[in-house]
Amino acid sequence: MPSMFEYDRLTPSRAREIAEAIRADPEAAQAFADKTVERLAKIIPDDGVVRAERLEEAFLIAVETRKIFSAAKLDIWKFFEKPRARSLLGHVFISAVDGRSLREIIGDAQRQSGTSEFRFDAATFKEKQKPTSRHKIPAA
Amino acid sequence: MTDFLDARFGLCVEPIRLNGAEETHLPSTLFHLSGETALCLTRLIEMSRVQSKFSHFPFDDFAILWVVNEKGEILIALEEAVVDGSTKNFPLPKNLASAYTELGRPPGYSKLGHPALVGGAAARIAGEIICDLGQNPGVWYINNRSGRYGINVGRTPKQLANAAAEFAQLGVHLQTDFF
Numbered sequence: 001m002p003s004m005f006e007y008d009r010l011t012p013s014r015a016r017e018i019a020e021a022i023r024a025d026p027e028a029a030q031a032f033a034d035k036t037v038e039r040l041a042k043i044i045p046d047d048g049v050v051r052a053e054r055l056e057e058a059f060l061i062a063v064e065t066r067k068i069f070s071a072a073k074l075d076i077w078k079f080f081e082k083p084r085a086r087s088l089l090g091h092v093f094i095s096a097v098d099g100r101s102l103r104e105i106i107g108d109a110q111r112q113s114g115t116s117e118f119r120f121d122a123a124t125f126k127e128k129q130k131p132t133s134r135h136k137i138p139a140a
Numbered sequence: 141m142t143d144f145l146d147a148r149f150g151l152c153v154e155p156i157r158l159n160g161a162e163e164t165h166l167p168s169t170l171f172h173l174s175g176e177t178a179l180c181l182t183r184l185i186e187m188s189r190v191q192s193k194f195s196h197f198p199f200d201d202f203a204i205l206w207v208v209n210e211k212g213e214i215l216i217a218l219e220e221a222v223v224d225g226s227t228k229n230f231p232l233p234k235n236l237a238s239a240y241t242e243l244g245r246p247p248g249y250s251k252l253g254h255p256a257l258v259g260g261a262a263a264r265i266a267g268e269i270i271c272d273l274g275q276n277p278g279v280w281y282i283n284n285r286s287g288r289y290g291i292n293v294g295r296t297p298k299q300l301a302n303a304a305a306e307f308a309q310l311g312v313h314l315q316t317d318f319f
Contacts, residue, residue, distance in 0.1 A: 008234055009203070012281060012317050013274025052157045053251070056287040063291050063319050101292040103156040 005035045010064040019071035029072070033079035036065050044089040055092055055106055062096035149208040149264035150299045155288040161224075161250035163260035167217035168229045170257060173206075178310035181216075181269070185312070189277045199271040199278065202231050206282065206303070207257045207266035207289060214306055215257045216269070221249040254286045265299045266290045269314065282307065283317040291319050 004017050022029035043058045044050055069076040076097060088109060095105045146152075155162075171177045188199045203219040221232040232251060254266045266289035271278040282304050284290035297318040304316050 009268075009270070009285070011270060011272040011274055012279075012315075013272050017274070053159070056157075059287050060285065060291070067319055096292065099292050101156075102287045103153075103293075106156050 005032050010067070015064075015068055015071060018068050022068070022074065023072040029069075029074060029079050032068075033065075036061065037080070040089055040093065044092065046087070046089075050088055052106060055088075055109065056102060058089065058092045059096045059102050059105060062093045066097045145210075145212045145264065148299065148302045149212060150293070150295050152210050152262040152264055153289060153293050154262045155255040155260065157288070158255050158260045159250045161222045162252055162256040165222045165227070165229060165252060165256060166259065167205075167220040167252050167256055169220065169231065170215060170217040173214035173216060173306065173310065175310055177216075178307070178312050181307070181312045185271075185280050188271050188280070191277075196273055200273055201233050201235075203234055203237065204269040205254055205257060205266070205286075206269055207254050207286070208264035208303060209258050210262060210264070212264070214303065217252075217257050220252045220256075222252060223249050254289055263289050265295050265303060267300070267319075270317075280314050281317045282314040284319055 004014065004021065007014050018032060022032050040058050040061060043054050043061070066076060069079070080093070091109060091112070092105055095108070171180070184199070187193070204216065205219050206214060206216045208214055218231045219234075219237060220229045221237075222229050229252070230249075232249075237251060254263070255261075257263075257266075265284055266286035267282060267284040268286075270281050270283065272281055282300065284295050284300050297316065300316045300318050304314050307314050
């Protein structure tokens with residue numbers, strides 16, 4: 001697997017490098033997708049309580065991944081088995097790629113926590129008051 | 141004025157979450173962008189282009205955060221952390237920041253992300269200023285990589301370009317990289 005697939009924060013040159021590599025080679029695209037899932041699984045494991053900041057980190061990785069697949073002009077869902085929507089990892093990844101905000105993702109996670117397959121530690125963080133109408137977030 | 145700023149830098153949004161430190165601790169490196177402070181950035185950029193430099197420190201080791209506040213002012217700081225139970229801030233190396241999220245327990249310090257630059261308040265577009273060392277010489281970019289203010293909240297490439305234009309007016313020339 002190319003070492004270029006391992007990065008902390010995506011730079012434009014690294015994004016271009018990866019996009020070129022995966023555009024030319026479906027196997028490389030699959031290897032990159034697998035590496036990304038591996039990274040995400042470390043941040044949001046299947047079991048245990050997950051802290052909100054981890055959701056934010058996973059959210060940013062999902063958005064970076066979307067950017068790379070978009071630059072490569074590849075359909076991201078051809079390389080990621082669409083994760084189970086009821087898992088926390090699946091919820092964050094699908095939602096972020098689909099353009100939902102972190103606010104919506106965390107809000108949904110809080111509502112589903114305990115009723116779904118994951119537990120989410122909302123109590124770790126103080127949530128700010130809901131936005132006023134002037135601060136309303138446009139629909140994704 | 142508000143409509144102008146909303147169009148230029150996007151609507152103000154409240155951060156979805158704050159760790160306690162982000163509301164109570166300002167980063168020690170925080171400054172407003174102005175003619176005088178812009179020199180700090182231009183000098184940093186010049187230093188990054190010296191071929192014989194000793195290392196990539198500090199261009200590639202620390203994240204530089206920026207945010208546009210409700211009044212349309214641009215605030216900038218290194219990404220810092222504060223030791224839990226103390227008032228001591230320190231610049232947080234990028235490598236440590238990523239390791240921080242992988243820890244299964246609190247690491248003993250709290251990261252001061254974008255909300256810390258505005259005291260936990262609502263803000264407009266935000267992101268990072270980065271030196272892309274994958275190009276030679278390194279190219280400096282401004283992006284909207286902020287989970288709480290910058291991505292999937294109705295931000296546009298034009299708003300990011302408008303922020304870059306504010307820097308450019310003061311002699312800080314940055315390419316844009318929109319997420």
